[in-house]
Amino acid sequence: MTFKSFKAIASIFLALAMTASLPAHAVPEQALVPGGIAILALNSYKPNTSVTFDDRKTTIFKHDNAWYALAGIPLKAKPGRYQFKIIQPDGSTLATKVDVKQKKYEEQHLTIKNRRKVNPNEEDMKRISSERERKRAAKNHWTEDYPDIDFIWPVTGPISSIYGLRRFFNEQERNPHNGLDIAAPEGTDIRAPADGTVIEAGDFFFSGNMVYVDHGQGLISLYAHMSRIDVKPGDVLRRGDILGAVGQTGRVTGAHLHFAVMTNGILFDPLYLLPGQQPTAQLQ
Numbered sequence: 001m002t003f004k005s006f007k008a009i010a011s012i013f014l015a016l017a018m019t020a021s022l023p024a025h026a027v028p029e030q031a032l033v034p035g036g037i038a039i040l041a042l043n044s045y046k047p048n049t050s051v052t053f054d055d056r057k058t059t060i061f062k063h064d065n066a067w068y069a070l071a072g073i074p075l076k077a078k079p080g081r082y083q084f085k086i087i088q089p090d091g092s093t094l095a096t097k098v099d100v101k102q103k104k105y106e107e108q109h110l111t112i113k114n115r116r117k118v119n120p121n122e123e124d125m126k127r128i129s130s131e132r133e134r135k136r137a138a139k140n141h142w143t144e145d146y147p148d149i150d151f152i153w154p155v156t157g158p159i160s161s162i163y164g165l166r167r168f169f170n171e172q173e174r175n176p177h178n179g180l181d182i183a184a185p186e187g188t189d190i191r192a193p194a195d196g197t198v199i200e201a202g203d204f205f206f207s208g209n210m211v212y213v214d215h216g217q218g219l220i221s222l223y224a225h226m227s228r229i230d231v232k233p234g235d236v237l238r239r240g241d242i243l244g245a246v247g248q249t250g251r252v253t254g255a256h257l258h259f260a261v262m263t264n265g266i267l268f269d270p271l272y273l274l275p276g277q278q279p280t281a282q283l284q
């Protein structure tokens with residue numbers, strides 16, 4: 001065999017080996033913008049090491065035998081320098097800084113027929129404030145388990161509203177859109193995007209039928225406006241398990257899934273965790 005053909009064969013073997021070792025998912029790409037994510041590769045990670053971003057706990061995850069810290073960047077974050085801090089079990093710390101850039105989010109104007117969903121009455125306000133407590137508790141839920149961040153789409157369909165839009169309901173400004181809306185017919189199954197445990201499920205004034213799933217290390221996903229809830233708090237889900245169905249309950253203009261993801265209370269754009277495998281997905 002000539003050296004040249006040996007080299008060709010060797011490179012084929014190398015290519016095959018690389019294909020075989022390619023993970024089904026890659027580590028999510030970092031997006032250093034408001035509503036984005038910051039990711040830090042941890043060269044040597046030991047349990048009891050704590051990693052913070054902007055002095056908030058991060059989500060530690062393992063991917064292909066390597067450890068990473070994931071932080072959500074708040075939608076309200078100002079552009080500038082932010083710090084990851086690694087606090088080792090022996091108390092020593094390491095710090096590294098990243099630059100968060102600006103991102104402009106568009107406006108969205110929606111007309112809601114049920115005016116009480118935009119201007120709630122006194123009775124509604126009482127309900128809303130008690131629900132706020134439940135939402136806060138779910139958002140800040142913490143379990144030590146390391147999450148699997150290889151998310152799948154909970155539902156497939158056109159994206160009817162992206163994350164971060166400045167929202168006006170009946171021409172009144174409300175909170176920006178903190179999730180991703182995926183349009184699908186009422187009754188379409190909603191699947192758990194990754195393993196997790198249900199921590200909250202119920203009927204909420206604005207969100208309609210809603211479920212929160214804890215994936216571990218502060219990574220939590222939520223599903224709103226469901227027609228049907230098939231799970232209850234404490235249920236353990238595997239990726240792909242059905243947790244309910246798409247509906248139009250709460251403050252909506254039509255049937256869709258409102259899907260939101262947060263890490264340690266910071267809601268970020270779910271598209272950064274989802275695989276880009278939905279070629280039909282587009283803003284309508």
Ligand SMILES: [Zn+2]
Binds near residue numbers: 161179181257258259
């Ligand atoms: Zn939504």
